[in-house]
Amino acid sequence: MFDSVPEEAAIPNLSSAAPVSLRLIEARIRGNEYASAAQFDMDMARLFEKGRRWHEPQSEAYGRVLLLQRLYQALTSASPPVGPPYVSTQHFASLIAGPGTVKPVHGAESEGVPNVTTHRVISKDRQFVDELHYKGWSIKLADWLHLSNPDDPSRPIIGQVFRLWISEEPTRKGQAGVTVSWYYRPEQVRSYAFFPVEYSN
Secondary structure, three states: OOOOOOOOOOOOOOOOOOOOOOHHHHHHOOOOOOOOOHHHHHHHHHHHHHHHHHHOOOOHHHHHHHHHHHHHHHHOOOOOOOOOOOOOOOOOOOOOOOOOOOOOOOOOOOOOOOOOOOOOOOOOOOEEOOOEEOOOOEEEEOEOOOOOOOOOOOEEEEEEEEEEEEEEOOHHHOOOOEEEEEEEEHHHHHOOEEEEEEEEE
């Protein structure tokens, strides 16, 4: 997915104009040029951003870039998945269901999907904050995010942040999370437009 992406920043609206490519990152690793894991992580974040901007949204290549990014984030998390081989029925997404497959929580016939959609914001064992930092990115209240879609990696979930929190649960102590309202794409719209969802990494 990255071989066709040019090394020079010939793509508009990138967060950095510095050259980056998979080959360049590999050369920097072989040459011991990274002073810290954070520097390597930022180059990888820039590479994934470049791949997302290079490939056509909703194309197979675009979806593979997003899937690789989510796998990378899972592998570099505090609790990486067991493997190889690395497999996931939900494409390494933290959510178990995305727009289009989840049942509405307000419907009379359905209770929805637990831990995905709710009209209540959980506050127990959480410290709410105004800003989170994740792998060099700052996330603030009202920011828009693309979340990994467990149903189709090429179509990220569009969500707006309305709560940021740090878990105080004993098993997840210090883990950051966001609560967002996700928005359906036009072809997924029925009689409801958005749901609050919980996402943590």
